[in-house]
Amino acid sequence: MLKVGLTGGIGAGKSEVARLLVGYGAVLIDSDRIAREVVEPGTPGLAAVTREFGPDVLAADGSLDRPALGAIVFADPERLAALNAIVHPLVGARSAELERAAGTESVVVHDVPLLTENGLAPLYDVVVVVDASPETQLDRLVRLRGMAEADARARMAAQATRAQRLAVADLVVDNDGPREALEPQVRAVWDALVHRAGAS
Template sequence: MPKIGLTGGIGAGKSEVARLLSSYGAVLVDSDVIAREVVEPGTEGLAAVAAEFGPGVLTADGRLDRPALGAIVFADAERRAALNAIVHPLVARRAAELQDAAGPGAVVVHDVPLLTENGLAPLYDLVVVVDASEATRLDRLVRLRGMSEQQARSRMAAQATREQRLAIADLVVENDGPLEELAPRVRTVWEALSRSA
């Protein structure tokens, strides 16, 4: 069964594409969900993050304080790399378990936000990139997620460029328009993925 990677810059609409693919029958392996699981209280991941970044990244009840950690890693590429070195191997191990459990004939789509940034394209047989212009993405982050323009631009700048993402794409889902235009595009991608399986 082919290993399919799905990615896109923040605000591009990757989560909506993943939701649609899942509704068509894809088995979704969501790296963000796994990344949260591997740093739950009591996990080796949370212990390693706390050891690296200090007790200030933990809440009073011992959970990961995501805003505190985000403030550190989004402002400093070296600290972000340190976090990735802890979390990514744990995420990769769990994603492989889920891929193996999907069964023969399944279309397994790995939703990987930082696929481009972390040079992970060679690990996938096929890479699907959800693409939207910078202006569209900025508007969505400010209008729909409530970020300030500065926060949105900072998050976007911390990721790969649009050109870098498109360079690794086997399939591109254009998503600059309204939601109702997205579903038929994703259906076309689903049909291609189903044939490849």
């Protein structure tokens, strides 16, 4: 099994690269999606979050009220650390479970937005960084996602710098250009991953 960490700044096009890799045969483990799953209604994760942060973080239907929780944790690093201490081990356990189910011959791609920020590069055999210039990221966030420019800039500033991400990369996908320029690059990355998986 080859464990691949896939990361990139917001608006760089990481999700599209992940989609293409799955099309070639990768097994995708999406940490954001798992982080949502482990705090769904009825889970031990949601019970733990409610114990830590109180009933005000629940919506009327019993699900997690993300904006309410976000308002608490993003203003206070200690509260954010308390949330991460609940959610990260659950995400890790579920990721490991999915990885075991993938089988020994697989190329397993972990989609990890904050790989660089959280110092997770050593956990993977190969780190793939989807790279785009800050100008391209900003344009996509504003034009394609409808974000206000100030919000987009704030989200970008909260992440690792382009240089920090590139410093942990084994393979880089340059996604500054048009969509049709992306596919041949991802195909080449896939071929390199398959080669490494065979060699290991």
